[in-house]
Amino acid sequence: xSAASGHAEASAGNSTSHEYKAFLATPRGAWxxxxxxxxxxxRWQLKHRVTTLAQLEKLLPxxxxxxxxxxxxxxxxxxxxxxxxxxxxIHPDDPRCPIRRQVVPRIEESTVRSWELSDPCGEDSHSxxxxxxxxxxxxxxxxxxxxxxxxxxxxxRSRLVSNAAGYxxxxxxxxxxxxxxxxxxxRDVLLSGGDPLLLSDDKLESLLSRLRAIPHLEFLRIGTRxxxxxxxxxxxxxxxxLRKFHPLFISIHANHPRELTLEVRDALIGLADAGIPLGNxxxxxxxxxxxxxxxxxxxxxxxxxxxxxxxxYQCDPITGSxxxxxxxxxxxxxxxxxxxxxxxxxxxxxxxxAPGGGGKVPVNPEYVLSRNADRVVIRNxxxxxxxxxxxxxxxxxxxxxxxxxxxxxxxxxxxxxx
Ligand code: SF4
Numbered sequence: 458x459s460a461a462s463g464h465a466e467a468s469a470g471n472s473t474s475h476e477y478k479a480f481l482a483t484p485r486g487a488w489x490x491x492x493x494x495x496x497x498x499x500r501w502q503l504k505h506r507v508t509t510l511a512q513l514e515k516l517l518p519x520x521x522x523x524x525x526x527x528x529x530x531x532x533x534x535x536x537x538x539x540x541x542x543x544x545x546x547i548h549p550d551d552p553r554c555p556i557r558r559q560v561v562p563r564i565e566e567s568t569v570r571s572w573e574l575s576d577p578c579g580e581d582s583h584s585x586x587x588x589x590x591x592x593x594x595x596x597x598x599x600x601x602x603x604x605x606x607x608x609x610x611x612x613x614r615s616r617l618v619s620n621a622a623g624y625x626x627x628x629x630x631x632x633x634x635x636x637x638x639x640x641x642x643x644r645d646v647l648l649s650g651g652d653p654l655l656l657s658d659d660k661l662e663s664l665l666s667r668l669r670a671i672p673h674l675e676f677l678r679i680g681t682r683x684x685x686x687x688x689x690x691x692x693x694x695x696x697x698x699l700r701k702f703h704p705l706f707i708s709i710h711a712n713h714p715r716e717l718t719l720e721v722r723d724a725l726i727g728l729a730d731a732g733i734p735l736g737n738x739x740x741x742x743x744x745x746x747x748x749x750x751x752x753x754x755x756x757x758x759x760x761x762x763x764x765x766x767x768x769x770y771q772c773d774p775i776t777g778s779x780x781x782x783x784x785x786x787x788x789x790x791x792x793x794x795x796x797x798x799x800x801x802x803x804x805x806x807x808x809x810x811a812p813g814g815g816g817k818v819p820v821n822p823e824y825v826l827s828r829n830a831d832r833v834v835i836r837n838x839x840x841x842x843x844x845x846x847x848x849x850x851x852x853x854x855x856x857x858x859x860x861x862x863x864x865x866x867x868x869x870x871x872x873x874x875x
Pocket of ligand 1: 604
């Protein structure tokens with residue numbers, strides 16, 4: 458059976474916003490005969506990932522020469538692995554499918570620009586002990602594994618994850634925990650990798666317990682794409698275990714509204730019901746989500762899954778990712794299309810992770826047109842211009858008779874500080 462089974466006719470290029478917003482069950486495609494028990498078992502999903510060219514050729518009749526060559530190179534750069542769940546979202550007849558572009562390697566990955574970097578965020582140079590990145594004053598990144606349920610072709614840690622490039626990451630939890638315990642400035646730990654939710658419940662519980670025992674640690678976070686790649690992993694027992702470690706936040710990683718399926722929504726609601734605040738970190742990707750209707754549907758749909766859009770990342774200049782990077786200009790246009798046009802909670806912060814280790818820098822459309830000591834001239838989402846008066850201007854006397862009057866309607870183009 459073709460993986461096309463169960464797909465709506467619309468592809469990435471012509472879907473309407475309404476189609477993006479619908480929560481659909483993941484088509485099982487080639488795995489239609491698999492029992493529900495197996496399909497819903499996260500270990501079965503991991504065991505049956507698509508990892509070889511032979512599998513891909515069978516499942517994707519429209520495999521292009523660029524993709525075929527890309528898969529052949531993946532074993533020495535960043536491995537290919539796609540869970541059956543995520544593979545079911547690929548439209549097999551559409552080489553431009555935004556799901557496919559994220560996980561199927563392409564030969565363009567072997568083209569390296571002079572400004573691209575294997576460690577664009579400078580993590581290795583901010584690593585006091587292996588597996589800890591200490592770049593900001595009060596928080597650290599704790600890398601727990603180099604494995605993910607599936608591999609994103611633009612991964613900022615592709616030097617490390619999957620071990621295809623021979624990085625040979627061997628986390629030593631004792632050493633990592635010891636660094637945090639003897640560094641009182643650290644109040645916040647972000648578990649990442651690789652994907653921390655690939656650890657067994659027992660191993661994750663042990664790690665979280667050891668971290669919670671450190672008195673100066675206030676806050677724990679997990680960064681994971683498991684709810685998107687492998688929603689079956691979000692079991693009741695996992696949620697029950699995680700809820701013991703509050704305050705614990707989880708950042709997920711969804712890039713396209715079609716990733717938010719019925720199964721994914723259930724998984725996210727399970728985490729939210731366990732009291733875990735959820736945020737989403739998207740990466741701006743060319744021909745994946747660099748489109749106003751796609752981005753709007755994504756952020757609105759995330760709220761329906763009780764996930765707050767948190768960051769929209771400009772794609773890091775990771776080696777071989779030029780074909781996936783959209784311009785900053787496009788990112789700013791997309792942000793303009795969100796702010797004021799939809800719920801404020803749905804608007805993420807657009808950031809560039811400063812290449813070389815400068816950390817996240819917010820970038821915003823220009824809403825401040827001019828500013829001096831007395832006034833700020835601003836424009837709103839409709840392009841209307843307003844003036845906000847502040848500073849040492851002459852005080853405007855208020856007559857006692859006016860003091861308790863209902864406020865008059867302000868002039869439309871002027872806001873006065875009271
Ligand atoms: S899930 Fe995260 S760490 Fe894993 S490949 Fe994707 S971006 Fe990289």
